[in-house]
Amino acid sequence: MNEQAPLPEIRVDKWLWAARFFKTRQLAIEAINGGKVQVDGQRAKPSRSVRPGSRLEINKGGLTWEIQVLAIDKQRRPASEAARLYEEAEASRLRRQERLREIREMGTAPGADGRPTKRDRRQIQRFTGRGDSDA
Template sequence: MTGAPKQAAAEAAGAQRLDKWLWAARFFKTRPLAVEAINGGKVQVDGQRVKPGRSIRPGNRLTIHKGEYEWRIEVQALSKQRRPATEAALLYREDEHSHRKRQEQVRERREAGRTPAPERGRPSKRDRRRIGDFTGRRRG
């Protein structure tokens, strides 16, 4: 493996891959989701678009867009393992403005009664019948 020595050298120097850090800090449930977000431009390091293998160190500033929410954080520490949420929160410090804005969005969403639409699979037999009745395509 050609990347293993390079990765080991980066970890020894106090750096870690961005996708691993986002996973360990619990911003994404899996590393592939973190990679997808990074490749999609949803994560920036120090204001620049980066690749998943980018090494980050304490002091780097990240901007993370996830859905309608945005986090502006500063990396405080690195972690090789995914730990409980209370420990993961110690890996970064969030900008006060970013935190207030996100809390306000959550409050507005709650007051408006908007909840995320439930993700559903294929329609059930009953749903298909109702769709057919509505569109006039049902025979019977």
């Protein structure tokens, strides 16, 4: 009787939530449906099962994680415990760190949210010559 116990399985959306890749399951589902998550090299549905040994590729916010599932946890735990659920490929980690460094170096322009601040507006007016009191 050499029957092995089946490996534990969990839905990929639940696992991504428990591993703290997404703040809510709904965000995880939206990412999966949008093609941002691949399981074992294939596009997945939120109900797709993952088990220890499964490989995931997660694209989120311009960053990519290539990970291998090490453990299953149905409950969301602190980040230090969630990090034990997976192992990231070294090449993936280095690419992600390089991308973060590039983003930091680019920085954000003042008023990058689309609307200039009062200070920015005054600088624009001085530069374009509009708003002068002698007009």
